[in-house]
Amino acid sequence: MKVLRFHDLKVEDRLRLTFKGAFDPRAALERGLEPFFQALEEYAGEWMPDVAEGKRRRKYARAAIWKALEEERDEKSTSLGLYRTKWPALDMSLSLYFPPLPTELDISINVQPLSFFAEAERCRKIVDMVQAWAFRYPVSYAAAHSIDDRELAGSPYFGRDVQTSRRDGFDKIYEVFWLNIFGPKLVETVGRERMLSTPAHRVEALPDGSVLLVTWPTAADFSSDEARQAQARAHVHLRPDLDLPTVLRTLRERSATLAPVEPRFHPDVAPLLSRVVDRVAVSDRQRRIAEFNAWQPPEPEEWLPADAALPPDVEDPERAREHYSDLAEHLVALLHTKVPSVFEATPGSLTDVDYQFWHEDFPRVFERHDIDAHAVPAIGAYLGQVLVRNLGGQWIPRKKLEEAQVLVGNRVWLPFVRAWRYMRSCQSLLDSSLTQLYHVAKRHRS
Secondary structure: OOOOOHHHOOOOOOEEEEEEEOOOOOOOHHHHHHHHHHHHHHHOHHHOOOEEEOOOEEEOOHHHHHHHHHHHOOOOEEEEEEEOOOOOEEEEEEEEEOOOOOOEEEEEEEEEOHHHHHOHHHHHHHHHHHHHHHHHOOEEEEEEEEHHHHHHOOOOOOOOOHHHHHHHOOOOOOOOOOEEEEOHHHHHHHOHHHHHOOOOOEEEEOOOOOEEEEOOOOOOOOOOHHHHHHHHHHHHHHOOOOOHHHHHHHHHHHHHHHOOOOOOOOOOOHHHHHHHHHOOOHHHHHHHHHHHHHOOOOOOOOEEEHHHOOOOOOOOHHHHHHHHHHHHHHHHHHHOOOOHHHHOOOHHHHHHHHHHHHHHOHHHHOOHHHHHHHHHHHHHHHHHHHHHHHHOOEEEOOOOHHHOEEEEOOEEEOHHHHHHHHOOOHHHHHHOOHHHHHHHHHHOOO
């Protein structure tokens, strides 16, 4: 069964739900988790998982769940993953911790896209599901919100170091998200009467002393000004030390940061830049798209007119071409695991190679001597092979690699020179991308 993985999908915002509750470790797992799965199956609806995964992947069923938890169990914990094979995509985990660790049921749910929760009824059901869990598993803290906005809010650390965050948890009102359950200790710290009088879409006291609070009917439009105003009013009510205009200004700034910018990248590098911005931090993604919209990659300089080509100066041109092929195979050997398309030597392969080197920050991470001695010759040879294979190019061998040329139409290209410039820095991977040179060479083929 092939499940939908987020890294295989177009990058979009998601709903992220986290829930930390207590459970009775003395009870049999099947009996103790029955209320959890009963509520999940009743309320999840169209995002219901259809795959359960422990040591192996199985079709969702209670028997499969118990088997997965059994497979993963050790002295202190057990866990399983729950996924979907169809839209919307789901990445859900359930973890249980046993003594001597503090007993805890830890749930993490990510559903993509967030726009799936634009309907009030779907949102009501997920709130009812979380409420049902809270009735059975006393809550320390739970929240559901846009994963992108949670990141901008600083969740889960909120400016603290990791150790402090893990020790203290959500020990004060750092943020009010779309859906919140505040545990009994926090309710008492804020004041029960104040907590229950919060201006919000839905506020309910739960049996264990915690309080459920939902700021707005739907999760997907969290960034609308009306939803932001509701979020700010709730936050300031629970934190009287905060100032409403300041909180609202911060929320509006986050909305502006997340406001989508339509990509209008230079066509020669659009396939590469689309992948780059997908991996940029949420807080910076739209700004980077705007920057790349305005950016023009430098025109390639690694070429000569065909009538100025340097003639072959090797004794055996065919042997030289075989050498270039061997060098190109070094790049295949280096990248084939992470970039399977490198075997194909296509224009798309060049983009995959560009992205992988950028993603790894290759020019910074690896030793300069090794890059120039090994990576540059392999990259230059591979680029030349792609020009030969896909554009009908012809190698013009030279004793010095930097002088070797590939004739395509009315130009000869210097792939080893391009590779040297390409490997100077992470920025030069974009300024001198293999992808761009290929497209320019293609335009000048005739």
